[in-house]
Amino acid sequence: MPTALITGITGQDGLYLAELLLSKGYDVHGVIRGQNNPKLDLVRELLPDVRLHNGDLTDMSSLIRALRDSDPDEVYNLGAVSFVAYSWENAPLTTDVTAKGVLNILEAVRLHTGDRPEAIRFYQASSSEMFGKVQEVPQHERTLLWPRSPYGVSKVFGHYMTINYRESYGMHASSGILFNHESPRRGPEFVTRKISEAVARIKLGLQNELVLGNLDAERDWGFAGDYVEAMWLMLQQPRGDDYVIATGETHSIRDFLDEAFGHIGIDDWTPYVRQDPRFMRPAEVDHLIGDASKAREVLGWKPKVSFRELVAMMVDADLAATQQGW
Structure with missing residues (x-):
């Protein structure tokens, strides 16, 4: 039975991803921030089989504990301050969580795996907001990033840090550049x-x-339930890579x-x-x-x-x- 650890499990994507992984026979663990998290009861009601760990992307020691206690094969980093409008109101917090939080979880994974960097497959939730002031239409994996919000800038940091850890340490690390995806859980x-x-x-x-x-x-709007399948497919590939996920x-x-x-x-x-x-x-x-032709060709994914x-x-x-x- 493969094991997965999900940050941001209380969000729209986290809930759909956990359901998908459970349906595939995974032992699913989630990181949840705060003992009194208002979404704790919702997660327990919808996902009674998920084991939860108290942790915070701004606290690396809590991430190391969550990794130690869950010992996952796959880590999905979906946690973020994800509301773009709020990122202007609190740019420092957005940066701490959405940018530096990616570095914290990558470093925690690196320390946990030691001399076996490929032992955990890592997924980073990148965003179409990284394209911002778009330099070409449609946008693909090689399009110049030009973010237009503190959220977008933070996502660019996390995106490039994931690439850096993949190239520097040999980690199986992938980024999904997901365009807008919605659902009744939004x-x-x-x-x-x-x-x-x-x-x-x-x-x-x-x-x-x-x-x-x-x-x-x-x-470019799609259904979140479709998009979490693409996340899973990325971590089933022989090596990590970056993929645009969109409807076109x-x-x-x-x-x-x-x-x-x-x-x-x-x-x-x-x-x-x-x-x-x-x-x-x-x-x-x-x-x-978005131009998701790479995801179609390599992952066999389509909305x-x-x-x-x-x-x-x-x-x-x-x-x-x-x-x-x-």
Whole structure:
């Protein structure tokens, strides 16, 4: 039975990845920050077979303990301060967790494996936000990185540190440059979930207005459940490498609104949506679209859930959750 350790297991990707690994017969362990973590009960309810370890990406000694106690074959580093807007409000914390935290877990793995650097296969969650002010369309593994937020800069640091440990120490270390991926488990602070929750509440007569920022920003959106499969596939390869994971399709916030409101029978959403400059990014990332041909050719991976199916899934889940909460 292979063993995996996941940081960031309380997040959207961590939950889906843990479910996937359990279905494949893994012994799954997760690092969770704080004894009173508000998501602890959720993880225990959804993943009763996962063993949890108290740890923090900013505390290398806790990571060393988690590695010692779990003795994993694979480590998936999904932990991060992942909300881009918040990274401007607290750039130092974002840097400590999302950048330096990668160095801490890489170094902990290196120390744990000793003279057997290939004994643990390592996955780093890189991000399309690293491309930022995009230098070419679509973006691939060799596209110049030009991050436009403290989050994006932190992800670039972690990405290159993973490459450095692979090249310097012979570690089986891979980075997945994942483009935007959503699900009903997406945090409510993210724009896609903000929209699906609001649309559900508008449908049920509980809300009249949805306030958003830039409606013209374009993203390459996929389903998180599809993307965690790509993470696993990377660590099954004979050597570590970097892969763009994306659908290859771009949609604007307006497109997301069209699909979400259309799903509840509202063709014209303009009476319900208001723009507010407070929700505009200081430096916007305008046109992200990924070229995942390497992942298709090497990993045999391709997305299964379409954009329309993803939006419908999210709206339906929020409709059900809102009705259940009455």
